[in-house]
Amino acid sequence: MREGGEGRVGVADRTLDVLEAVRDAGTASLPAVAAACGLPLPTVHRMAKALIERGYLVAYRRGLCGLGPACLTLGAGLSLNAMLREAGAAELKSLARACGTHAHLGVFEGDMVTYLAKARHGRSELPTTEGTQLEAYCSGIGKVLLAQFEAAELDRYLGQGAFVSLTDATVTDPAALRALIATARARGWATDMGEVMPDLFCVAVPVRDAAGHGVAALSVSYRAPAMAEDELAASLPALREAAGRIEAKLFR
Structure with missing residues (x-):
């Protein structure tokens, strides 16, 4: 020694x-x-x-x-969400600056996405704040987190009833949602293509624990009349780097 x-x-x-x-x-x-x-x-x-x-x-x-x-x-008084929020705060600011837009960190709670933290860059406005909840099926973060579910858990979520259309682009059919979630699982990222707001486009990646399970997700969001998935995918390197830094702080 x-x-x-x-x-x-x-x-x-x-x-x-x-x-x-x-x-x-x-x-x-x-x-x-x-x-x-x-x-x-x-x-x-x-x-x-x-x-x-x-x-x-x-x-x-x-x-x-x-x-x-x-x-x-x-561990009294500690929660993983609080740790994620603290570990992600600086990374969100850097991510928002790198991508020139809003960045969010969210988790799955009560069949909804809860935004733990948000960083803003630029002049565009988004109606999200820390603690805001949003439906999971129509958001990039939500699809990434649903992609972490075991089969029975996903069946329960998709079988709970009708999903509401928020825009003309919102996918509400359970079979179509299952396909989108499978795609997110296979490629490791997901999008919101104007599904929450008609001029809002997002791309999200998971934040994984030491076992490789996605316990949270990061996203960047753009306000635009239209965007293609390959335009959103240009933000993936910055998103993955930010997620990796949060993972390194908490789980490695």
């Missing part, structure tokens, strides 16, 4: 390895934890003793231990 800061990082890494091994197992013996972490058993015993004293581990019967109540207090 190296001296100074690197040595301290090594201790922190080993402590986290022990906690994660116990978390993954539910309850585990210290020999099992040592084997999972590749650490000497006496080292794990010393670490476990300190973690038990601080409440991060609990010693159960038959030599088993599990995560303790102090682990719960670490």
Whole structure:
């Protein structure tokens, strides 16, 4: 082990390895934890003793231990949405500036898209604010997030009833929506082609967690009389770079 800061990082890494091994197992013996972490058993015993004293581990019967109540207090008051909002704020500003338009960060909640954050660039106006909700089936962010659904979850969403036309371009037929969502899943991005407002065009990409699941989505939105998908696709490199930076902050 190296001296100074690197040595301290090594201790922190080993402590986290022990906690994660116990978390993954539910309850585990210290020999099992040592084997999972590749650490000497006496080292794990010393670490476990300190973690038990601080409440991060609990010693159960038959030599088993599990995560303790102090682990719960670490996460008290935290939410992934709040983390996404904070991690995405600066990235949205950079994205809006790079694309010369509005940028949004949204999540799926209660069968709707909730906008967690917004950055504006330019003079155009959009009727969206942080906390605004919008139907998922007609928005770029919504289609990207629906593309993350398992088959049964998507069946439930598409089978819940009639979808309302907001413009002449809004797709409301469940079969046609399923096809659009499948396309979004296959190519990793989705659009809103004047489906929410007749002069609003958006393109969106997912923000993925460590397991590769899209937990949020980023979009840029343009006000124009008409736009083609290939024009919107020109914003994809900037969108993907911004999404990657948010992912790196939170999940890597």
